[in-house]
Amino acid sequence: MDNVKDNSFFERRFKLKENNTDVKTEILAGLTTFMTMAYILIVNPNMLTQTGMDWGGVFTATAISAIIATLMMAFYANYPFVLAPGMGLNAFFTYSVVLGMSKSWRFALTAVFIEGIIFIILSFFKVREAIFNAIPINLKKAVSVGIGLFIALIGFINAGIVIADEGTVIALGTITDVGPLLTLIGLIIMGVLLAKNVKGALLIGILVTTVIGIPMGVTPLPTGLIQVPPSLAKVAFQFEWSEIFTFDMFVVVFTFLFVDVFDTVGTLVGVSSKAGMLDEKGKLPRASQALMADAIGTTAGACLGTSTVTTYVESASGVADGGRTGLTALAAAGMFFLALFVSPIFSIIPGEATAPALILVGLFMMSPIKEIDLQDYTEAIPAFLTIVMMPFAYSIAEGIVFGMVSYVILKLITGKSKDISIVMWVLAILFIFRSILPLIQG
Incomplete structure (x- = not known):
């Protein structure tokens, strides 16, 4: 009887039947997304402590900010997207602002807080939604493909299959080493499960690969089971207003704004395009709600003591596993909550076990390439640049920049300026300004 009530609540809240899904599929999808991005609970504190911040405080801030933002996405926007402090944004926080500009980490947190407030204002007036809707349909499809390649590259790097190389920038690693070998084993396991249409194939694959990694010496044994979350006292509300x-x-603030806007918009475009959530005009219903969740997450994260919160591209793994509603996000938020108390367990899942899932998500996100107009070169070239520059520049935002600017230039020169919306004109000008800003500063 209780189960019927639970299902009834989930149906009313998340409209499961309308989205052609069910409770089991959504929860498994949420677990899958969490597993593919759980690394942020370890990576983010490790990175931000290089600025002098307290590791335990940042760990707790990372988890709680992810919970707040993801619950907003679940209940306010009803989308299967999961949020957490963003990779790339935390690197800018650490290496550019604090270590590069010799600023304090409190200065950087203040910048993140200001960015979050500006985002809330922009989201309230639907400026970010206008940006989302202004992206031409072919570029939206290209964003999905580009993110797929970007995610796959992250997976190969996490596995050690692709490594940095002085001569060629990147090169093939030693695939017979235990790390890359474990990833290849996981890739085969997940491939077989997918071929047999097993529900939760990616999650099952991650768990099985983690277990296989124990005798291989890749997966460490947990040092404990439960621990009290570390205190936020040393990092929360540590702003510097001078x-x-x-x-x-x-x-x-401008850099944080730029990267977060287009990382989030790019992720929403790519993942929602793959999931078939865009309407016939290429718009995402409730886009403003999804973007508001991101804005509130960033503001809350700065108050708690962590870098910018953003929508994660790894949400694509849950979507690939069938996630279609906010119940997927709710399940992931629940896992972040548990992680606060059982971090020793979650911290043993190696990057080599989640890497196969990321690589396969790259495959799943390639399908929109079939729908891109490759005959019209004013459409095809910007789409191509969007796709290739995401992995090559290691940035979703930069891929969008190359695509949008080239779109405006090509349309203008070829006499198709009527295809350029006012928002696209404004964005292209802002992108160019952002490129020359370092010259002005210098």
């Missing part, structure tokens, strides 16, 4: 009206603060 430099808020300086040019340095303007540059830092």
Whole structure:
């Protein structure tokens, strides 16, 4: 009887039948997404502590900010997207702002807080939604494909199959080493499960690969089971207001704004395109709600003591496993909550076990390439640049920049300026300004 009530609640809240899904599929999808991005609970504190921040405080801030933002996405937007402090944004926080500009981590947190407030205002007035809707349909499909390649590259790097190389920038690693070998084993396991249409194939594959990694020496044994979450006292509400009206603060806030806007928009475009959530005009219903969840997550994260919160591209793994509603996000948020208390368990899942899932998600996200107009070169070239520059520049945002700017230039020169919306004109000008800003600063 209780189960019937639960299902009834989930149906009313998340409209499961309308989205052609069910409770089991959604929860498994949420677990899958969490597993593919759980690394952020370890990576984010490790990175931000290089600025002098407290590891335990950042760990707790990372988990709680992810919970807040993801619950907003679940109940306010009803989408299967999961949020957490973003990779790339935390690197800018650490290496560019604190170590590069010799600013304090409190200065950087203040910039993130200001960015979050601006995002809330932009989201309230639907400016970010206008940006989302302004992206031409062919570029939206290209974003999905580009993110797929980007995610696959992350998977190969996490596995050690692809490595940095001085001569060629990247090169093939030693695939007979235990790490790459474990990933290849996981890839085969997941491939077989997918071929047999097993529900939760990616999650099952991650768990099985993690277990196989124990005798191989890749997966460590847990040092414990349960621990009290570390205190936030040393990092929460640690703002520094003395430099808020300086040019340095303007540059830092602008950069955070730029990267987060287009990382989030790019992720929403790509994943929702793959999931078939876009309407006939290429728009995402409730886009403003999804973007507001991101904005509130960033503001809350800054208050708690972590870098910018953003929508994760790894959400594509849950979508690939059938996730279609906010119940997927709710399940992932629940896992972040549990992780606060059982971090020793979650921390043993190696990157080599989640890498196969990321690689296969790259495959899943390739399908929209079939729908891109490759005959019209004013459409095809921007789409191509969007696709290839995401992995080559190691940035979703930069891929979008190359695609949008080339789109405006090609349409203008070839006499098709009527295809360029006002928002696209504005964005292209802002992108060019952002490129020359370092020259002005210098």
